[in-house]
Amino acid sequence: MPLDRIDIAILDALQKDGRLPNAALAEKVGLSQSACSRRLDNLEKSGVIAGYHARLSNTALGHQMTVIVHISLSGQFEKTLSDFEVAVKRCPNILSCHLMSGEYDYILRIAARDLPDYERIHKEWLSAMPHVTKINSSFALREIVDRTVMGIRPDLA
Amino acid sequence: MPLDRIDIAILDALQKDGRLPNAALAEKVGLSQSACSRRLDNLEKSGVIAGYHARLSNTALGHQMTVIVHISLSGQFEKTLSDFEVAVKRCPNILSCHLMSGEYDYILRIAARDLPDYERIHKEWLSAMPHVTKINSSFALREIVDRTVMGIRPDLA
DNA sequence: TGCGGAGGAGCATAAAATGCGCGTAGGTTG
DNA sequence: CAACCTACGCGCATTTTATGCTCCTCCGCA
Numbered sequence: 001m002p003l004d005r006i007d008i009a010i011l012d013a014l015q016k017d018g019r020l021p022n023a024a025l026a027e028k029v030g031l032s033q034s035a036c037s038r039r040l041d042n043l044e045k046s047g048v049i050a051g052y053h054a055r056l057s058n059t060a061l062g063h064q065m066t067v068i069v070h071i072s073l074s075g076q077f078e079k080t081l082s083d084f085e086v087a088v089k090r091c092p093n094i095l096s097c098h099l100m101s102g103e104y105d106y107i108l109r110i111a112a113r114d115l116p117d118y119e120r121i122h123k124e125w126l127s128a129m130p131h132v133t134k135i136n137s138s139f140a141l142r143e144i145v146d147r148t149v150m151g152i153r154p155d156l157a
Numbered sequence: 158m159p160l161d162r163i164d165i166a167i168l169d170a171l172q173k174d175g176r177l178p179n180a181a182l183a184e185k186v187g188l189s190q191s192a193c194s195r196r197l198d199n200l201e202k203s204g205v206i207a208g209y210h211a212r213l214s215n216t217a218l219g220h221q222m223t224v225i226v227h228i229s230l231s232g233q234f235e236k237t238l239s240d241f242e243v244a245v246k247r248c249p250n251i252l253s254c255h256l257m258s259g260e261y262d263y264i265l266r267i268a269a270r271d272l273p274d275y276e277r278i279h280k281e282w283l284s285a286m287p288h289v290t291k292i293n294s295s296f297a298l299r300e301i302v303d304r305t306v307m308g309i310r311p312d313l314a
Numbered sequence: 315t316g317c318g319g320a321g322g323a324g325c326a327t328a329a330a331a332t333g334c335g336c337g338t339a340g341g342t343t344g
Numbered sequence: 345c346a347a348c349c350t351a352c353g354c355g356c357a358t359t360t361t362a363t364g365c366t367c368c369t370c371c372g373c374a
Contacts, residue, residue: 093307
C-alpha cells in the first residue's frame with residue numbers, strides 16, 4: 001500500500017498518542033474529519049496499523065526485568081518446531097519469540113518481576129517446553145532503546 | 158496504587174485494545190459507564206497507564222526482516238558504554254537494545270527491509286559504532302510471538 | 315446507631331465518530 | 345478535445361460515545 005505524506009503524519013501522530021480523537025488528528029494533518037477518518041480506516045483495514053494498545057507503567061506493575069533467552073531444540077523437524085511454538089504462545093511472560101538462523105533455534109524476550117519470578121518462569125514454562133535441549137538466559141542490565149516501530153520514511157511503497 | 162480485580166480487567170482489556178470504547182469496557186468489566194470512566198481516569202492520572210499507542214506493522218511498512226545482533230565492546234568502562242549507546246540511539250533501524258550480562262555486552266533487535274538493506278545498516282551503522290570488537294548477526298526466520306504486553310496478575314500491589 | 319467516605323448507578327448534556335451527498339482534479343479513451 | 349471515470353476532498357446530519365452531575369448503598373468506626 002502506498003503511503004503519502006499525510007498517511008505518514010497520521011501514523012506518526014497515532015504512534016505517539018493512540019487515542020488522539022479523529023477531530024484533533026484531522027486538524028493536525030490538515031484534513032477534514034471525514035477525509036481523515038476514511039484514511040484511518042484504510043490504514044487499519046490494510047494492516048498498516050496493526051492495533052492500538054495501552055502502555056502500562058512497568059514500575060507500577062512491577063515487571064522490571066527483561067531476560068533474553070536462547071533456546072535449542074532436539075531437531076528441526078516441523079513437528080518439533082510447532083510443538084514448541086504452541087507452548088511458547090501460551091506463556092504470558094514471553095514478549096517476543098523468533099525462530100532464528102545461527103547457533104540457537106529460538107531467541108525469546110521475557111518479562112519478569114524479579115529474579116525469583118524468573119526462576120519460576122524458567123521452571124514452570126521454559127524447562128517444561130517440548131524438545132528443549134539447551135536454555136541460555138541473559139539478563140538485561142539496562143535498556144538503551146525500546147521502540148515498537150522504526151521511523152517512517154516517506155519513500156515507502 | 159492498589160489495583161483490584163476490576164482495575165486489572167480494565168488494564169487487560171486496554172492492553173489488548175487501546176481504543177476500546179468506555180461503554181464496551183464498562184460492560185466487559187461489569188460496571189456502569191460512569192464508574193468505569195472514573196476508574197480509568199484514576200489509572201491514567203496515577204500513571205499506571207503510561208500512554209496509548211498505535212502499533213504499526215513493520216512488514217506492511219516494508220521492513221520484513223528482523224535481525225538479532227550480539228555485540229561486544231573493547232571494555233566495560235562507563236565512557237565506552239555511553240559512547241556506544243549514544244550511537245545506538247541515533248540509528249533508526251534499532252528497535253531495541255539492552256546492555257546484557259553474559260557473553261556479549263549488548264543485544265540489539267534490528268528491522269531491515271531485506272538483506273541488502275541490512276548490509277547497508279551493518280556497514281553504515283553497526284561497524285561504525287565506537288569500541289565495537291565483535292558483531293554477531295542472527296536472522297529471524299519466523300516470528301512466533303511479538304507483544305508489547307504481558308498478562309497482569311491480580312496479586313500485584 | 316449514626317456519621318462519613320468510597321464507589322456504584324442512572325440520566326442529561328457535551329463531544330466525537332460515521333455515513334452520505336456533493337464537488338473537483340487528474341487521468342483515460344473514443 | 346470532450347465525455348467519463350476514479351480518487352479524494354468537504355460539509356452536514358445522524359448516531360455513538362464520553363463526561364459530569366446527583367443520588368444511592370455498603371461498610372468501617374466511634
